[in-house]
Amino acid sequence: xxxxxxxxxxxxKRAHYDEPTIHAILDEAxxxxxxxxxxxxxxxxxTAFAREGNRIFIHGSVGSHFIREIEKGIPVCIAVTLxxxxxxxxxxxxxxxxxxxxxxFGKAEKIEDNAEKEKALALITNQLIPNRWEDLRPSxxxxxxxxxxxxxxxxxxxxxxxxxxPNDEPEDRSLPTWSGVIPLKTVRxxxxxxxxxxxxxxxDYLC
Amino acid sequence: xxxxxxxxxxxxKRAHYDEPTIHAILDEAxxxxxxxxxxxxxxxxxTAFAREGNRIFIHGSVGSHFIREIEKGIPVCIAVTLxxxxxxxxxxxxxxxxxxxxxxFGKAEKIEDNAEKEKALALITNQLIPNRWEDLRPSxxxxxxxxxxxxxxxxxxxxxxxxxxPNDEPEDRSLPTWSGVIPLKTVRxxxxxxxxxxxxxxxDYLC
Numbered sequence: 001x002x003x004x005x006x007x008x009x010x011x012x013k014r015a016h017y018d019e020p021t022i023h024a025i026l027d028e029a030x031x032x033x034x035x036x037x038x039x040x041x042x043x044x045x046x047t048a049f050a051r052e053g054n055r056i057f058i059h060g061s062v063g064s065h066f067i068r069e070i071e072k073g074i075p076v077c078i079a080v081t082l083x084x085x086x087x088x089x090x091x092x093x094x095x096x097x098x099x100x101x102x103x104x105f106g107k108a109e110k111i112e113d114n115a116e117k118e119k120a121l122a123l124i125t126n127q128l129i130p131n132r133w134e135d136l137r138p139s140x141x142x143x144x145x146x147x148x149x150x151x152x153x154x155x156x157x158x159x160x161x162x163x164x165x166p167n168d169e170p171e172d173r174s175l176p177t178w179s180g181v182i183p184l185k186t187v188r189x190x191x192x193x194x195x196x197x198x199x200x201x202x203x204d205y206l207c
Numbered sequence: 208x209x210x211x212x213x214x215x216x217x218x219x220k221r222a223h224y225d226e227p228t229i230h231a232i233l234d235e236a237x238x239x240x241x242x243x244x245x246x247x248x249x250x251x252x253x254t255a256f257a258r259e260g261n262r263i264f265i266h267g268s269v270g271s272h273f274i275r276e277i278e279k280g281i282p283v284c285i286a287v288t289l290x291x292x293x294x295x296x297x298x299x300x301x302x303x304x305x306x307x308x309x310x311x312f313g314k315a316e317k318i319e320d321n322a323e324k325e326k327a328l329a330l331i332t333n334q335l336i337p338n339r340w341e342d343l344r345p346s347x348x349x350x351x352x353x354x355x356x357x358x359x360x361x362x363x364x365x366x367x368x369x370x371x372x373p374n375d376e377p378e379d380r381s382l383p384t385w386s387g388v389i390p391l392k393t394v395r396x397x398x399x400x401x402x403x404x405x406x407x408x409x410x411d412y413l414c
Contacts, residue, residue: 005248030290031304031306033288035249035284037249040282041284042251044242044249044286046288048304075248075249076249077248077250079251079252081238081253086335086336086395088398090403092329092340093346093353093354097237097238097335103251105248122299128302129389132302136298139299140300143298166401174403177343178342178400178407178413179400179404180398180399180400180401182398182399183396183397184396185396186391188390189390189392191295191385191388192388192389194388196381197385197387
């Protein structure tokens with residue numbers, strides 16, 4: 001949703017507020033950086049998350065200082081960033097990166113219902129490794145007691161996206177400097193089994 | 208430096224305060240997420256940066272709301288995160304990721320000297336593409352006037368690192384579930400020249 005807080009002061013044409021665009025960025029990310037403030041001092045922490053519908057979920061230890069602060073429902077900002085490429089222009093000034101980012105403003109809702117908590121844990125695990133959760137033993141009551149799940153709506157979320165090649169000034173375009181894009185990609189390398197799994201076949205979802 | 212703010216409430220054995228560890232993480236990263244707070248509301252933005260010695264530098268437009276706020280010298284938190292692998296345990300509870308992260312608390316120092324500003328721009332550009340700056344035309348006076356450079360010391364920086372395989376509970380280790388690590392890596396794909404550079408040879412620093 002476009003609000004004064006989600007409207008960038010610069011490069012406003014890169015801003016997007018539609019759900020499919022925001023969801024696609026969130027669903028590809030491996031982590032978010034979540035921040036809260038105390039007495040004017042921001043604190044940030046990277047953490048795993050997953051989206052379902054109009055909400056994202058994070059999890060943490062019930063003993064974590066960070067979780068205990070934000071579960072109070074204080075204002076947070078959640079940043080998700082994917083870097084897609086390095087954009088090499090003729091001038092230093094026009095160098096930039098191609099990226100897709102989402103910023104979410106919101107307050108935590110603590111999930112208390114055990115079935116809802118378990119569902120959120122499945123989402124977070126499967127965000128990183130699709131279909132993994134279905135291959136695991138059920139969570140124990142003790143594990144669930146030790147885990148806090150917090151939800152945040154996407155009501156005040158916005159995306160910023162830059163794509164394409166460099167935008168050089170006309171007078172620079174004849175310079176003999178190579179210009180273009182170096183695409184970046186996060187790749188998954190071959191799975192490395194631990195000592196219990198060296199003789200096991202890889203599950204289908206890892207092949 | 209270890210302070211109350213840089214001492215994690217959980218997994219304190221993952222915390223590191225030595226310069227070589229912190230510097231290596233910063234030097235490998237492509238961006239940081241910088242946050243400030245206003246009236247209890249945190250605001251975060253991803254941005255490029257570079258380190259030299261005990262400081263990091265960011266740049267931005269003199270017209271950027273975000274830059275104009277943090278150049279006042281208000282408290283900021285800067286988060287840098289590298290995700291190295293997905294750690295698949297026997298239980299959902301023991302799933303985690305291997306990561307290297309740095310959190311910096313500090314306040315901006317605005318760099319006013321033109322030679323220092325130009326040096327910081329060279330560092331930021333070369334952080335993304337080593338040796339690129341030396342291949343570019345000099346910055347113009349107008350470009351420099353439009354650019355703000357802010358520095359932050361690493362006096363209150365800390366790293367957190369997780370490496371290795373899953374740490375399953377002894378009673379889970381005989382479960383027939385595949386466990387281990389899926390390493391992740393950010394790779395640079397083949398450079399894509401724009402229309403001015405299709406016939407140019409690639410510079411050495413891109414080969």
